[in-house]
Amino acid sequence: MFKVLKVRAHQGSQAIPDIKKAEIVKPFRGLPILNDLKCSACDTSCKDICPVNAITLNPLRIDLGKCIFCGDCERYCQHNAIIFSNFHKLSCSLRESLLVDKNKTAENYQKESIQARKELNKLFGGSFKIRQVSAAGCNGCEWELNACGNVNFDMGRFGIDVVASPRHADAILITGPISQNMAPALEDAYQCVPDPKIVILAGSCAISGGVFQTSPALNREFISKHPIDLYIPGCPVHPLTVINGILDLMGK
Amino acid sequence: MQWINTKNNRPVALNDIPDISIEALREQIIEFCRKGARVVSFFGNPDGNNIKIYSVLANDETSNLYIASSSIDKDQSYNSITREINPFHIFERELYEDTGITPIGHPWLKGVRFGINRSNLKSTMENYPFFKMNGEEVHEVAVGPIHAGIIEPGHFRFMCHGEDVYHLEIQLGYQHRGVEHLIPLKYKCAGIHLAESIAGDTVIGHATAYANAIESLAGMEISRRAQSIRAIALEMERIAIHIGDLGAIANDVAYLIGNAVFGATRTLVINSLLALSGSRFGRGLVREGGVAFDFTEELIQIFKTRLEKVSRDVELMCATMFESSTVLARLDNTGTVDTETAKNIGLVGPAGRASGISIDVRTDHPFGIYRYFPIHKHSMESGDVFARTYMRYIEIRQSLEFVSELLLNLTDDKPLLQSFQPLDPKSFVVSMTEGWRGEIVHCAITDQKGDLAKYKIKDPSLQNWFGLAQAVRDNGISDFPLCNKSFNLSYCGNDL
Numbered sequence A: 001m002f003k004v005l006k007v008r009a010h011q012g013s014q015a016i017p018d019i020k021k022a023e024i025v026k027p028f029r030g031l032p033i034l035n036d037l038k039c040s041a042c043d044t045s046c047k048d049i050c051p052v053n054a055i056t057l058n059p060l061r062i063d064l065g066k067c068i069f070c071g072d073c074e075r076y077c078q079h080n081a082i083i084f085s086n087f088h089k090l091s092c093s094l095r096e097s098l099l100v101d102k103n104k105t106a107e108n109y110q111k112e113s114i115q116a117r118k119e120l121n122k123l124f125g126g127s128f129k130i131r132q133v134s135a136a137g138c139n140g141c142e143w144e145l146n147a148c149g150n151v152n153f154d155m156g157r158f159g160i161d162v163v164a165s166p167r168h169a170d171a172i173l174i175t176g177p178i179s180q181n182m183a184p185a186l187e188d189a190y191q192c193v194p195d196p197k198i199v200i201l202a203g204s205c206a207i208s209g210g211v212f213q214t215s216p217a218l219n220r221e222f223i224s225k226h227p228i229d230l231y232i233p234g235c236p237v238h239p240l241t242v243i244n245g246i247l248d249l250m251g252k
Numbered sequence B: 001m002q003w004i005n006t007k008n009n010r011p012v013a014l015n016d017i018p019d020i021s022i023e024a025l026r027e028q029i030i031e032f033c034r035k036g037a038r039v040v041s042f043f044g045n046p047d048g049n050n051i052k053i054y055s056v057l058a059n060d061e062t063s064n065l066y067i068a069s070s071s072i073d074k075d076q077s078y079n080s081i082t083r084e085i086n087p088f089h090i091f092e093r094e095l096y097e098d099t100g101i102t103p104i105g106h107p108w109l110k111g112v113r114f115g116i117n118r119s120n121l122k123s124t125m126e127n128y129p130f131f132k133m134n135g136e137e138v139h140e141v142a143v144g145p146i147h148a149g150i151i152e153p154g155h156f157r158f159m160c161h162g163e164d165v166y167h168l169e170i171q172l173g174y175q176h177r178g179v180e181h182l183i184p185l186k187y188k189c190a191g192i193h194l195a196e197s198i199a200g201d202t203v204i205g206h207a208t209a210y211a212n213a214i215e216s217l218a219g220m221e222i223s224r225r226a227q228s229i230r231a232i233a234l235e236m237e238r239i240a241i242h243i244g245d246l247g248a249i250a251n252d253v254a255y256l257i258g259n260a261v262f263g264a265t266r267t268l269v270i271n272s273l274l275a276l277s278g279s280r281f282g283r284g285l286v287r288e289g290g291v292a293f294d295f296t297e298e299l300i301q302i303f304k305t306r307l308e309k310v311s312r313d314v315e316l317m318c319a320t321m322f323e324s325s326t327v328l329a330r331l332d333n334t335g336t337v338d339t340e341t342a343k344n345i346g347l348v349g350p351a352g353r354a355s356g357i358s359i360d361v362r363t364d365h366p367f368g369i370y371r372y373f374p375i376h377k378h379s380m381e382s383g384d385v386f387a388r389t390y391m392r393y394i395e396i397r398q399s400l401e402f403v404s405e406l407l408l409n410l411t412d413d414k415p416l417l418q419s420f421q422p423l424d425p426k427s428f429v430v431s432m433t434e435g436w437r438g439e440i441v442h443c444a445i446t447d448q449k450g451d452l453a454k455y456k457i458k459d460p461s462l463q464n465w466f467g468l469a470q471a472v473r474d475n476g477i478s479d480f481p482l483c484n485k486s487f488n489l490s491y492c493g494n495d496l
Helices: A002-011 A072-076 A106-113 A118-124 A140-148 A183-192 A204-208 A221-225 A239-250 B022-034 B086-099 B179-196 B203-217 B224-252 B256-277 B297-321 B325-331 B339-345 B349-354 B385-408 B461-471 B477-487 B491-495
Strands: A032-034 A061-063 A082-084 A128-134 A160-162 A171-175 A198-202 A230-232 B004-006 B038-047 B050-059 B064-073 B077-079 B102-104 B138-143 B155-161 B164-171 B427-435 B438-446 B452-458
Touching: A002 B256, A002 B297, A032 A061, A072 A082, A118 A239, A128 A140, A128 A183, A140 A171, A140 A239, A171 A183, A171 A204, A183 A221, A198 A204, A198 A239, A230 A239, B022 B038, B022 B050, B022 B064, B022 B077, B038 B086, B038 B427, B038 B438, B038 B452, B050 B438, B064 B427, B086 B102, B086 B339, B086 B461, B155 B477, B164 B461, B164 B477, B179 B203, B179 B452, B203 B224, B203 B427, B203 B438, B224 B256, B224 B297, B224 B385, B224 B427, B224 B477, B256 B297, B297 B385, B325 B385, B325 B477, B339 B461, B349 B385, B349 B438, B349 B461, B385 B477, B461 B477, B461 B491
Parallel strands: A128 A160, A128 A171, A171 A198, A198 A230, B077 B102
Antiparallel strands: A032 A082, B004 B064, B038 B050, B050 B064, B138 B155, B155 B164, B427 B438, B438 B452
16 A cells, blocks of 8 residues: 555656647657748659658648658658648648648647537537547557546546447547448447537548558548548547647537 | 578578478478477468468577478368468468468368458458357357447457356457558558558557568668667567556556556657657658668657656556555466467467567567667466566566667667668568567568569467467456457457
């Protein structure tokens, strides 16, 4: 007993005091800052080395729904037209908002990315239960979502919890590119969540198929069939991106 | 016997690999394995109208790898090797699913992952032939594919008598994304990124195996500094996941302080990886030709300070946890896999070492910086949940020391990252690394133009899943979560 207390005293307080103000240290790769003037749309272009076809040229744009934040384009570009900043509040309520061009800065991204839905705050503000479904997720996003509940990030403090049964859930949160073999189970889980329900896609794989987007082993019908309420980019998603995304969606 | 003899990351010309009859291949495999060799890879590759079966055996004492092949007609069959050499069971199942070649007399020829390129499309997830058990008081418990927590999907079916598990059948395949299909198609621009996603908890392990394979096919030797940074990242990955697993095991025995403390300690480790590579999992660090990020003097100091704290915290928490009688009562003699069974299954990694199988790629088939800084192999005998838990503690300590040593010995040679070189045509290479789960094996074959023609991946989970099924036999079903955590296997790594 005394030993346990000693460990407890030694640990002190581990929780991040203010989740909204917390920053992730560099060299974390968050929002890419694009400088179209520096971009020469050259022959040996970043577009060709991007493993997920996230980059388009003239004008230079990056699709954060596809981007896996590997940083290869930043290293490859000789003109410094792409610089990844450590801004991590990347969640969006619309798929189109994930397209980043030269006009996107951390400030206006944060303003424009999520439309807070007050009705959600009224419904789920005090208690928001999530059924997480990994549909061929590689276990990267899964580890990070588990970390959301650990003593550091502690999303339970906002009433956000992960539950076992879809019947107890207010939302379904999907990771992974959705394999053919997993598509039926995902659909079943979605149908079991009572209305009104929220659908959240976490990670590049869930949003676009990510690095697997050309794989014939996927079945992404779910995405076209059901309305999506929140997109959380990342590879994997950072716990702070997840928690802030959900809080912003509710306007909390 | 004329098997070609090579080493980890040493390519051989395809034409030099002996092509013998399937009967001879089978007999020679049996003879080799009875003398102590071990299967590390066994797969089929389409070759015109035939299938060419490649067999890679390892001698762990001499660090040698032996390769032979046999061309066989698609509809042909052969006598199963599994009956004689048990660890072949999963490899023969995989061969059967991928190519349709039947190993006659295999005890359970069932699908492994139900991939898009499987030979028999009529064999589906829905018509999986589960074992059945009859009797009045017998019942079945079906769990998954979606599990209670945040975890990858898989289906577990328990055949129980009351609370006791007679047998657990594990059906996987839900995670199949076609990685082996994609890598040869996209390796020039997305190979390493796909490798990083084979199993997202083993980013460095798989990316290093992939990069080593490509570099050896291109005849590139990367700098000592780059090799050291890869090894530091690989050990950090091991430390982070092992600490996370200790927390998860603590959670499963309701020892909540363990879960809290190990969770926070793991954060320190992965945030150190972030300080190096910009990703908490080390994504973007390992690249073909070296590494993309370097240590500054300042970063080395940060690592040292953090790792000292991690070491203190782990020591203090483990000393308390492993003294707690309530914890030990749950871990001791639960989910035992004895050495004999472990050998028959072919267990690898910490799960194997906890059951007395002392194999470790870092020592037996060293790669990269491990050729200069050898790792001492540990093993335990009891093979229960306690052994698999304590083995993690031993490995965390060992890896912490290893990283500290490497940080002191970082050389200044350059370049950190070399440019991509063309691959040798018509070559075969075996690339093995020791990920935190155990032995990762990648086999790459190039065609006459020097393009990747075949990429075969073996995650340690492929062999170890059956270890979990054996571990829960004769245990209470309520101990399943604990047994499962003590293995912590990859669904993606199996399903690919």
